[in-house]
Amino acid sequence: xxERPFDILLIDDEEDYALTLGERLELRDLETRVALxxxxxxxxxxxxxxxxxxxxxxxxxxxxxxxxxxxxxIAPDQTVIIITGYCSEGDFVRAQSLGVQGYLTKPLNFEELxxxxxxxxxxxxxxxxxxxxxxx
Numbered sequence: 711x712x713e714r715p716f717d718i719l720l721i722d723d724e725e726d727y728a729l730t731l732g733e734r735l736e737l738r739d740l741e742t743r744v745a746l747x748x749x750x751x752x753x754x755x756x757x758x759x760x761x762x763x764x765x766x767x768x769x770x771x772x773x774x775x776x777x778x779x780x781x782x783x784i785a786p787d788q789t790v791i792i793i794t795g796y797c798s799e800g801d802f803v804r805a806q807s808l809g810v811q812g813y814l815t816k817p818l819n820f821e822e823l824x825x826x827x828x829x830x831x832x833x834x835x836x837x838x839x840x841x842x843x844x845x846x
Contacts, residue, residue: 717742719742719762761831791810814826
């Protein structure tokens with residue numbers, strides 16, 4: 711039986727940042743597709759569900775929370791880690807209530823991100839620290 715490879719869908723409206731992060735993940739042999747809007751991310755998710763979604767919270771058009779709500783309607787068990795430069799307790803609480811597996815703030819510590827991805831890859835996303843809230 712062929713196991714599907716682990717892949718990532720990165721949804722972030724900051725084009726340079728998203729493309730650079732996507733390239734860095736690819737260099738670590740992590741297949742990564744990049745969506746530059748919430749709408750595009752939902753289309754890509756519908757085409758092929760990824761193993762993991764990395765989702766920015768503050769985007770024009772659909773916000774990260776709105777995208778997350780739609781993801782939960784389409785794929786309730788989808789693994790999602792929030793990545794955001796605009797840390798707020800309200801966003802954190804809403805994301806947590808929607809069942810995200812992690813919440814990381816920008817600028818990302820790339821090694822911390824890789825550790826979170828590896829935990830998800832091993833099936834341990836639920837062990838990612840979330841309970842204490844974001845560090846803003």
